[in-house]
Amino acid sequence: MRKKTNNLLDAIGNTPLVRVPFNTPAKIFAKLEYLNPAGSIxxxxxxxxxxxxxxxxxxxxxxxxxxxxxxxxxxxxxxxxxxxxxxxxxxxxxxxxxxxxxxxxxxxxxxxxxxxxxxxxxxxxxxxxxxxxxxxxxxxMPNQYFNLSNPKAHYNSLGPEIWRQTKGKITHFFAAAGTGGTISGAGKFLKEKNPKIKIMAVDIDTSFHSTNGHPKPYKMEGIGIDFETPCLNESVIDRFFPVSDKHGLGMLKTMAKKGFLIGTGSGAVSYVVQNYLNKLKKGDVVVMLFGDSGRAYLSKNYY
Missing domain, CATH: 3.40.50.1100 (Rossmann fold)
Incomplete structure (x- = not known):
């Protein structure tokens, strides 16, 4: 629970972890990063x-x-x-x-x-x-694409929160990859706590990374590894999942009908998790990151 604060910036972090009603014996949770003061991770x-x-x-x-x-x-x-x-x-x-x-x-x-x-x-x-x-x-210039303090921020903040909120029971972590800071920082922390935790990165299927250096334009925002960056630590990532605009954007209406009005990158993450359900078992605890809200994309008519 968030505590009373005298400074808006102190309200950053400690976002809710909410159960998502997917049809699976595993427990699926969403980390609602769109509830940060400015609306995102x-x-x-x-x-x-x-x-x-x-x-x-x-x-x-x-x-x-x-x-x-x-x-x-x-x-x-x-x-x-x-x-x-x-x-x-x-x-x-x-x-x-x-x-x-x-x-x-x-x-x-x-x-x-x-x-x-x-x-x-x-x-x-x-x-x-x-x-x-x-x-x-x-x-x-914070220089989010090349500043190693980017993943460090999530190592110090997001990772510990997820570990604490799941009481150390998390088995899988799914997040969109763009700069690589979120998945690398939080992933590193979680791997240090338990090397068996699966760190799953979701990327655009036409990004620089997915196409081995031959990217093509895409519509989704908040996702897409578009060049080589030191912020992406592939050693802590177990698997990359390339997702098309069609599938990522197609999940937005599905999730909205479940009560989650999420951004485009989160749509891609939801799509990957939904299609990974048959690999999960009872006792698995999955956390997927919802990096921002669909309110930032309503003019695009995706919903």
């Missing part, structure tokens, strides 16, 4: 990286947070910046939902739209963010 890693930068003197009062984001990281940085009094600039690509763009702006942050090109292209959202960082005094 990214609240955890964004806060961790920003406060780490403050401690190291990399971000000082009156400074600017600059980040490249497909959506949720940008929203998290915008909310945290508003709370701490920082200026925030988010570089984004056209795939970002209208709701996410409006939410970032609602927190007072600036959004710079960039073309959907490979990460090392000078016009990519990541490259543009790096250029802004170079010319903006007292600025900091």
């Amino acid at each position: 990214k609240d955890r890693s964004a806060l961790f990286m920003i406060e780490e930068a403050e401690k190291k003197g990399l971000l000082k009062s009156g400074g600017t947070i600059i980040e490249s984001s497909s959506g949720n990281q940008g929203v998290a940085c915008a909310m945290i910046g508003a709370m701490k009094g920082y200026k925030v600039i988010i570089t984004a690509s056209p795939a970002m939902s209208e709701e996410k763009i409006k939410t970032i702006k609602a927190y007072g942050a600036k959004v710079i739209m960039c073309p959907a090109v490979p990460i090392h292209d000078p016009k990519s959202r990541h490259s543009v963010a790096e250029k802004l960082l170079e010319k903006t005094r007292n600025s900091f």
